[in-house]
Amino acid sequence: MKQIIPGLWDIDEIGDAVHCYLWEWDGGVTLIDTGMPSHARTILDALMHNNYPLHTVTRVIVTHSDLDHAGGLAKIRRATGASVVCHAVEKELLEHPNRRLLGSALLRASMTLLSPLPAFHQTPVIPQELVVDGDTLPEGFTVIHTPGHTPGHIALLHREKRLLIAGDALANRGGKLQGPASLFTPDGKNAQRSIWKLAKKYGDDYETIVFGHGPAILSNGGKRVKALASQVFAAEI
Numbered sequence: 145m146k147q148i149i150p151g152l153w154d155i156d157e158i159g160d161a162v163h164c165y166l167w168e169w170d171g172g173v174t175l176i177d178t179g180m181p182s183h184a185r186t187i188l189d190a191l192m193h194n195n196y197p198l199h200t201v202t203r204v205i206v207t208h209s210d211l212d213h214a215g216g217l218a219k220i221r222r223a224t225g226a227s228v229v230c231h232a233v234e235k236e237l238l239e240h241p242n243r244r245l246l247g248s249a250l251l252r253a254s255m256t257l258l259s260p261l262p263a264f265h266q267t268p269v270i271p272q273e274l275v276v277d278g279d280t281l282p283e284g285f286t287v288i289h290t291p292g293h294t295p296g297h298i299a300l301l302h303r304e305k306r307l308l309i310a311g312d313a314l315a316n317r318g319g320k321l322q323g324p325a326s327l328f329t330p331d332g333k334n335a336q337r338s339i340w341k342l343a344k345k346y347g348d349d350y351e352t353i354v355f356g357h358g359p360a361i362l363s364n365g366g367k368r369v370k371a372l373a374s375q376v377f378a379a380e381i
């Protein structure tokens with residue numbers, strides 16, 4: 145595991161195609177996202193090797209229900225007994241992953257064909273705790289509803305640590321800050337509004353950003369998201 149800032153670890157044992165994180169706080173350990181189905185075992189092993197016995201993982205916060213973020217969830221929840229936390233609107237997709245809309249009908253058809261294969265099979269999970277925009281979590285995070293990529297996507301802001309966990313509301317693929325991949329984003333307009341929200345409403349509140357995809361930004365994160373938002377909306381006019 146790689147420490148990003150004190151308290152936040154990237155579980156990099158799963159590689160760098162997708163990131164999931166461990167957050168250490170007074171109440172124990174919280175995971176943020178769980179990788180692909182095949183990553184569950186690796187994540188559980190990484191926890192044990194790094195002295196986080198599985199029962200210390202009390203909560204798993206899911207930024208959104210996609211296969212690469214919630215694929216490992218069912219297994220990790222079974223192994224740890226953790227409570228699963230997601231946005232109220234995302235609950236339906238965690239419980240019925242096949243209802244996920246994608247940016248193209250062709251892609252959706254392909255995913256339906258692939259879904260019986262173990263690598264792509266997402267076991268439904270019923271979340272225990274539903275959150276909405278503005279909620280404050282015991283870990284110290286403020287929930288920011290950032291729909292577009294999925295309807296109940298959330299980012300997490302820790303004001304004291306000046307940290308934004310962006311999920312897929314933003315990406316930093318190849319070190320280029322951008323919005324989520326359009327093929328996997330059925331509501332591009334809302335995804336843009338979510339970038340605007342992260343810039344306009346919260347842009348002064350964070351320096352560090354971690355992503356579902358791409359390396360962390362360690363400084364000037366808020367400024368960079370503000371610059372991205374003005375580019376996105378300038379292109380619109």
Ligand SMILES: [Zn+2]
Binds near residue numbers: 162210212356357
């Ligand atoms: Zn993703």
